[in-house]
Amino acid sequence: MPRRVFVLNGPNLNLLGQREPHLYGYTTLDEVKANCERVAESQGFDLFFGQSNYEGQLVDWVHEARTAKAAIVINPAGLSFFSVPLLDSLKTVSEPIFEVHV
Numbered sequence: 001m002p003r004r005v006f007v008l009n010g011p012n013l014n015l016l017g018q019r020e021p022h023l024y025g026y027t028t029l030d031e032v033k034a035n036c037e038r039v040a041e042s043q044g045f046d047l048f049f050g051q052s053n054y055e056g057q058l059v060d061w062v063h064e065a066r067t068a069k070a071a072i073v074i075n076p077a078g079l080s081f082f083s084v085p086l087l088d089s090l091k092t093v094s095e096p097i098f099e100v101h102v
Contacts, residue, residue: 003070005047006070007049009029009049010075012053029051058086066089066095072097073100
């Protein structure tokens with residue numbers, strides 16, 4: 001059974017490459033996804049890649065990752081500053097969690 005990893009992206013990250021490219025660069029989220037898929041395949045990981053502008057959707061995906069015993073790479077975007085529900089859901093996960101930012 002392949003190892004699983006969830007790559008989760010928070011609000012407004014769907015606008016990467018378009019929104020303030022002088023700050024965030026010109027790489028789109030689709031390009032980030034393609035890079036993640038390439039790396040996951042080369043390392044034998046089963047990848048779930050998601051982006052949502054809705055806190056509850058991110059919490060649901062964290063719950064799915066927990067059930068699947070998957071590692072999580074998360075860029076919560078602005079939710080990293082004030083989302084107690086997202087933080088609480090991440091605290092239930094026993095697999096590795098990596099928080100990243102653009």
